[in-house]
Amino acid sequence: MPDEVAQGTDGDGAVWRPALSGLCGCLIGIGLARFAYTPLIPALIEAEWFTASQVFYLGAANLAGYLAGALLAAPMAAWRSPVAILRIMMLIATVSFFASAFPLSFLWFFLWRFLSGYAGGALMVLAASTVLSAVPRSRRGLAGGVIFTGVGLGIIASGTLVPLVLQAGLVEIWFVLGLLALALTAFAWRGWPAGAAHPPDAVAVSQPASERGSSSPLRALYVSYGLNAVGLVAHMVFLVDFVARGRGAGLEIASWYWIIFGAGALIGPALSGRLADRIGFTWALRAMVLLQALAVSLVVVTDSSAWLVVSSFVVGASVPGLPPLVAGRVHELVPDRADLHRRAWGIATTAWAIGQAVAGYGFSFLFAQTGGSYVVLFGVGAAALWLALVIEFAAAMAVRPGRA
Numbered sequence: 001m002p003d004e005v006a007q008g009t010d011g012d013g014a015v016w017r018p019a020l021s022g023l024c025g026c027l028i029g030i031g032l033a034r035f036a037y038t039p040l041i042p043a044l045i046e047a048e049w050f051t052a053s054q055v056f057y058l059g060a061a062n063l064a065g066y067l068a069g070a071l072l073a074a075p076m077a078a079w080r081s082p083v084a085i086l087r088i089m090m091l092i093a094t095v096s097f098f099a100s101a102f103p104l105s106f107l108w109f110f111l112w113r114f115l116s117g118y119a120g121g122a123l124m125v126l127a128a129s130t131v132l133s134a135v136p137r138s139r140r141g142l143a144g145g146v147i148f149t150g151v152g153l154g155i156i157a158s159g160t161l162v163p164l165v166l167q168a169g170l171v172e173i174w175f176v177l178g179l180l181a182l183a184l185t186a187f188a189w190r191g192w193p194a195g196a197a198h199p200p201d202a203v204a205v206s207q208p209a210s211e212r213g214s215s216s217p218l219r220a221l222y223v224s225y226g227l228n229a230v231g232l233v234a235h236m237v238f239l240v241d242f243v244a245r246g247r248g249a250g251l252e253i254a255s256w257y258w259i260i261f262g263a264g265a266l267i268g269p270a271l272s273g274r275l276a277d278r279i280g281f282t283w284a285l286r287a288m289v290l291l292q293a294l295a296v297s298l299v300v301v302t303d304s305s306a307w308l309v310v311s312s313f314v315v316g317a318s319v320p321g322l323p324p325l326v327a328g329r330v331h332e333l334v335p336d337r338a339d340l341h342r343r344a345w346g347i348a349t350t351a352w353a354i355g356q357a358v359a360g361y362g363f364s365f366l367f368a369q370t371g372g373s374y375v376v377l378f379g380v381g382a383a384a385l386w387l388a389l390v391i392e393f394a395a396a397m398a399v400r401p402g403r404a
Helices: 013-032 038-046 052-079 082-099 106-132 137-165 170-188 216-246 251-279 281-301 305-333 338-369 374-398
Strands: none
Touching: 013 082, 013 106, 013 137, 013 170, 038 052, 038 137, 038 170, 038 216, 038 251, 052 082, 052 106, 052 216, 052 338, 082 106, 082 170, 106 137, 137 170, 137 251, 137 305, 216 251, 216 281, 216 305, 216 338, 216 374, 251 281, 251 305, 281 305, 281 374, 305 338, 338 374
């Protein structure tokens, strides 16, 4: 069996086959490995696999793993080919599902949640760069949209599968998720582009700070992007448990909110792209952060189920819809050098991962210290988003002609 299937330089096959492999990578590494855990949280607590505080710390372990995977993806791809690393990461994520069916100890589960996050971070960094570098430039927009659709598909799949299979038991749902990931891995195995080049960030580029895009607006963007991650973690980790146990609605109703979250994730990239085409990346980004802040604040100020539906949909759309806007904004702030743009985007991605990891552990600690207060978590998330918006506008106002 050849190591990779050769891809043509043009035609639909050169786009769809590698793009679908990228979709499978994001679906497994993010859509399932991270987001399938959220609707499982109430069941894990009720089945007494772990205490409530332990369950949330285990969710945070995945976010910490994501940070490590995102940071080490490029060095790993420099050590081996990107396609080889992608295949290994998909296998690690798949094995993590089967391993999670056996709650041997908190440390055992923590290790596999961390490894699943590590695989997800590496897949997120490498899948898109590997695929997009091998498809015709005129089709990269299409290919990118296909790849990131995997996140929303994974959320919807988890929201649908978990309530159905949980009737059989927790062990069974982990095995079903593992079998699904195994099938997706097998489908994607030979679809990665042949001879994929090492991602540009795999080799360090040495430039003075003045050339690395260190302007005040760019630094503000890094900070606000990290704060965005903090603001969205409450929904990404606690939403289903908040509805199921916090509001007493049960897992079946809570899963519908997760499906709504996934529906937003499916169309988020397309909506944010159209908005950016109409009003530009700068104002599209500000508009999305404003919508995020309002959506998370709704959970704090009202008990309305209708508004919670709106909040779930908007935040779901933000998760995959925000990165393209931030990437476009980075390109506006660092317009002249492709290598500098890639480096700046790498810093922004790291800021996002750090925000997620810090919020994951911080929110788990707050949940335990406040006796299980969900409102505090969503309140902190909303405050982080409002602060991100203030920083973005303050940085813009501070810039003067002729100054960075």
